Amino acid sequence: MKIIDGKTIAKKIKGEIAKKVAKMIDNDMDTPHLAAILIGNDPASQTYVNSKEKDCKEVGFTSSVYKYPANFTEEKLLEIIDFINNDDEITGLIVQLPLPDHISTDKIIQSIKPEKDVDGFHPENVGKMALSMPTFLPATPYGIMQLLERSKIETEGKNCVVLGRSNIVGTPMSILMSRKSSPGNCTVTMCHSRTKNLKEICASADILIAAIGSPEFVTADMVKQSAVVIDVGIHRIKSSKTKSGFKLIGDVKFDEVSKKCSYITPVPGGVGPMTRVSLLLNTLKAFKQNLNNL
Numbered sequence: 001m002k003i004i005d006g007k008t009i010a011k012k013i014k015g016e017i018a019k020k021v022a023k024m025i026d027n028d029m030d031t032p033h034l035a036a037i038l039i040g041n042d043p044a045s046q047t048y049v050n051s052k053e054k055d056c057k058e059v060g061f062t063s064s065v066y067k068y069p070a071n072f073t074e075e076k077l078l079e080i081i082d083f084i085n086n087d088d089e090i091t092g093l094i095v096q097l098p099l100p101d102h103i104s105t106d107k108i109i110q111s112i113k114p115e116k117d118v119d120g121f122h123p124e125n126v127g128k129m130a131l132s133m134p135t136f137l138p139a140t141p142y143g144i145m146q147l148l149e150r151s152k153i154e155t156e157g158k159n160c161v162v163l164g165r166s167n168i169v170g171t172p173m174s175i176l177m178s179r180k181s182s183p184g185n186c187t188v189t190m191c192h193s194r195t196k197n198l199k200e201i202c203a204s205a206d207i208l209i210a211a212i213g214s215p216e217f218v219t220a221d222m223v224k225q226s227a228v229v230i231d232v233g234i235h236r237i238k239s240s241k242t243k244s245g246f247k248l249i250g251d252v253k254f255d256e257v258s259k260k261c262s263y264i265t266p267v268p269g270g271v272g273p274m275t276r277v278s279l280l281l282n283t284l285k286a287f288k289q290n291l292n293n294l
Helices: 006-026 043-059 074-085 105-111 123-130 139-150 170-178 198-202 271-293
Strands: 033-039 062-068 092-095 159-163 187-191 207-210 228-231 235-238 246-249
Touching: 006 043, 006 139, 006 271, 033 043, 033 074, 033 271, 043 062, 043 271, 062 074, 074 092, 074 105, 092 271, 123 170, 139 170, 139 228, 139 271, 159 170, 159 198, 170 187, 170 207, 187 198
Parallel strands: 033 062, 033 092, 159 187, 159 207, 207 228
Antiparallel strands: 235 246
16 A cells, blocks of 8 residues: 655645746746635634645745635625736636635636636636636646646546545546546546445445545445545544644545555645645646736
8 A cells, every 4th residue: 555645746846836936037027926815714714825825935926815804795705806807917816715605606706717717616617627628627636636647546447436526526526537638538437425335336446536525434345455545535523642632534534444555645645735736736827828818
């Protein structure tokens, strides 16, 4: 069994990006600028946005964070997005999810210019992804594809089971793994909580991508011997074994499943760092596209 070390791979990609940005600076060029909008005081969202700021600093990007209270209106948020859409100095924009209940997530996502939608959630970008056209890929699926490619994991002709059907991970992941590409060229089955014979289907997978959002849902009897297991889940649970009183676990019961795998991602340190670095890759891509359009 080999651990797929997302933290190390992400660090390498950051180094590659930083070199490209350094060349831009040497040539007196502007550098990519990522803007993030944060509504409310959700601790997880705040931590994630802070991490994105840190990532930008590490690679030489400019970053801006627009923070507003939880009662910020949808109308005012749309005005801020329109302002950023028309600011030529800002390369990419993300609106941190989840949003408060009084704000329509769909309306907000659709209000972002597709060419600045570095989260890859705009319907235009999702449609291009489905058609295998060049576009911004959603960050977590993009990160997983990077993990598979850089770990030299063979995917062609393999049976891939995607556990979970969210628009953020499961659905785009199933599309990407079935595309005529490398990684890709898999025979893909997408499962969810209503799937019959779920255990048997998962156990048929050469590559199992767990994104069902349930702590330690995937157990050893659901995994084929020598399968590749990608754990997308992350859950904070109480623990008497840590100083903080909490620990992070995934959708996979790591201790027992890892004994059967050829490769597996840990939690933390697997998919998470790759999600963040994929956002940087998309921002760099947006910057280059903008240059080409000038």
